[in-house]
Amino acid sequence: MKSHEGFVGFVRASGGAWALLLLMLFLLPLGAKTFNYDEIHAMPKGVEKDYYIWRYLKQKKTTKRDAERIIREASALNPSLKKAFRRKTGHNPPRRIRRAQALTPAQKRELARKEKITLQVLSSPNPLKAWRKLSPQMKLFVFSHAGTRGRRMLDHPMDEKAWQKLSRYGGANLMLYYTRKEHLPKLSRILYYRPDKGTALRYDYLMRLGFEALNRGEKSLAEYDFATAAKRAQKREEADRALFWAWKADGNRSYLHRLVKSYDINLYTLAGRDALGLQYDLGITPQLPQRSVRSFDIRNPIHWHRLKARIFDPHVDKEKLAARFKSAETVGHYTYIKTKAGRDVPQYFPMPYRNFMKKLPIKRQAILYAIARQESRFIPASVSGSFALGMMQIMPFLVDHLKKQRKESIDYDDLFDPITALRYANTHLDYLTSWLHHPLFVAYAYNAGIGFTKRLIRRKDLFENRSPYDPWISLERVENAQANDYGKKVLSNYVIYMNKLGYPLRITDLLSVIHRPEITDRFRKRTP
Numbered sequence: 001m002k003s004h005e006g007f008v009g010f011v012r013a014s015g016g017a018w019a020l021l022l023l024m025l026f027l028l029p030l031g032a033k034t035f036n037y038d039e040i041h042a043m044p045k046g047v048e049k050d051y052y053i054w055r056y057l058k059q060k061k062t063t064k065r066d067a068e069r070i071i072r073e074a075s076a077l078n079p080s081l082k083k084a085f086r087r088k089t090g091h092n093p094p095r096r097i098r099r100a101q102a103l104t105p106a107q108k109r110e111l112a113r114k115e116k117i118t119l120q121v122l123s124s125p126n127p128l129k130a131w132r133k134l135s136p137q138m139k140l141f142v143f144s145h146a147g148t149r150g151r152r153m154l155d156h157p158m159d160e161k162a163w164q165k166l167s168r169y170g171g172a173n174l175m176l177y178y179t180r181k182e183h184l185p186k187l188s189r190i191l192y193y194r195p196d197k198g199t200a201l202r203y204d205y206l207m208r209l210g211f212e213a214l215n216r217g218e219k220s221l222a223e224y225d226f227a228t229a230a231k232r233a234q235k236r237e238e239a240d241r242a243l244f245w246a247w248k249a250d251g252n253r254s255y256l257h258r259l260v261k262s263y264d265i266n267l268y269t270l271a272g273r274d275a276l277g278l279q280y281d282l283g284i285t286p287q288l289p290q291r292s293v294r295s296f297d298i299r300n301p302i303h304w305h306r307l308k309a310r311i312f313d314p315h316v317d318k319e320k321l322a323a324r325f326k327s328a329e330t331v332g333h334y335t336y337i338k339t340k341a342g343r344d345v346p347q348y349f350p351m352p353y354r355n356f357m358k359k360l361p362i363k364r365q366a367i368l369y370a371i372a373r374q375e376s377r378f379i380p381a382s383v384s385g386s387f388a389l390g391m392m393q394i395m396p397f398l399v400d401h402l403k404k405q406r407k408e409s410i411d412y413d414d415l416f417d418p419i420t421a422l423r424y425a426n427t428h429l430d431y432l433t434s435w436l437h438h439p440l441f442v443a444y445a446y447n448a449g450i451g452f453t454k455r456l457i458r459r460k461d462l463f464e465n466r467s468p469y470d471p472w473i474s475l476e477r478v479e480n481a482q483a484n485d486y487g488k489k490v491l492s493n494y495v496i497y498m499n500k501l502g503y504p505l506r507i508t509d510l511l512s513v514i515h516r517p518e519i520t521d522r523f524r525k526r527t528p
């Protein structure tokens with residue numbers, strides 16, 4: 001404050017116009033960028049442009065008219081955009097109407113026929129008797145379109161053979177969903193039945209049925225559900241998870257041998273290798289030449305947007321495109337393109353920015369690398385749908401907090417510089433690790449907040465080593481699906497990077513202490 005007053009006194013004494021200009025520069029926040037309408041208008045449509053529309057709306061000089069023009073160019077309206085628009089204009093942005101796929105005349109007639117049958121069934125003197133006369137597909141349509149009151153009229157004890165016949169059709173997934181959601185007591189028996197070999201039940205429902213059977217002590221049924229889920233999986237990691245739990249359910253090591261043949265490096269394949277006493281596959285850490293890529297700025301989100309369009313263009317030769325970005329500066333782009341070209345084979349674990357990272361303790365290096373790989377695949381100019389920024393995907397509100405803590409004045413765009421992103425993430429991790437000492441809990445907090453993590457680990461049904469399937473079952477019971485998936489992936493990344501940094505850590509050993517707060521956190525009571 002004193003230095004500021006002294007500067008004002010100097011301006012008054014000098015009386016010159018140049019001194020007034022210096023005062024204006026002195027009072028202007030350092031690093032604050034401004035944007036104009038034409039600049040934003042020229043950007044290609046996408047989440048990166050949405051971010052700059054948000055920046056434009058937050059500027060004082062942006063008029064209400066300009067705000068109403070530019071908001072129509074957003075590709076999606078997230079809460080931040082809506083809030084900024086309301087503050088600027090005093091009303092909500094125009095609604096975006098998603099047009100449903102047009103039905104053909106024949107499809108319209110068929111839909112009308114099914115709706116008529118549904119009405120007839122529900123209005124009949126005996127709805128259940130009328131429903132039982134229908135074909136399997138029609139039964140499922142009527143059940144899912146009957147509404148809560150109608151489904152209660154159709155709640156009845158169904159035998160296993162009848163359910164298996166229905167489960168061969170996709171509509172059975174909705175029947176399971178409503179039976180669980182609406183707590184239909186008589187139909188709930190279908191949750192205990194073994195799915196038919198030709199089941200159309202989705203992966204996620206089969207896994208849920210498996211966990212429920214495991215909780216009831218029906219290991220054989222759980223093993224069958226998990227094994228069936230492995231066949232229904234759309235992603236390799238999903239199949240690995242199902243194989244792992246099929247092994248856990250009945251101890252059949254053939255599931256383990258199938259599991260460790262997976263090309264994917266994840267929590268379950270690492271655990272499988274532990275169970276069989278095998279070495280880890282640590283993936284590839286490429287050593288790339290020190291050069292720049294012409295006409296490409298790694299710190300420019302629009303450049304990244306245009307590159308993404310080429311990566312996902314089926315007519316582009318991805319191997320040739322990857323060769324252009326084969327440099328240390330663009331290691332994230334190179335490995336991302338190679339991963340897409342090979343459909344996730346092989347798997348890359350880059351270790352860039354060694355000059356910065358090697359000054360940190362090994363555990364901090366490993367968690368920073370683990371988070372960066374999961375958050376952005378080491379793409380410096382990444383922008384998420386919620387406007388998390390940069391390689392470490394830090395939210396703007398957290399940037400505001402951290403820059404005050406660091407006593408710096410920076411622009412949000414400065415987070416697209418990878419070293420700045422690492423510094424700010426490292427500062428944030430200083431706080432998180434002051435309370436949380438286990439990388440799984442740190443990952444939960446980085447993704448969903450330290451308040452969420454505190455509530456989570458204080459639950460008596462999680463991370464207490466009370467189940468014979470702990471600690472693994474606790475990982476499955478984290479109800480926040482995003483944080484659940486994020487924690488598993490960051491944890492497996494962490495183990496890989498610890499091994500790459502010369503620390504031979506095993507995933508099973510790391511999880512074996514998860515129930516011990518004296519090692520893992522400061523939120524739970526220590527055991528004597």
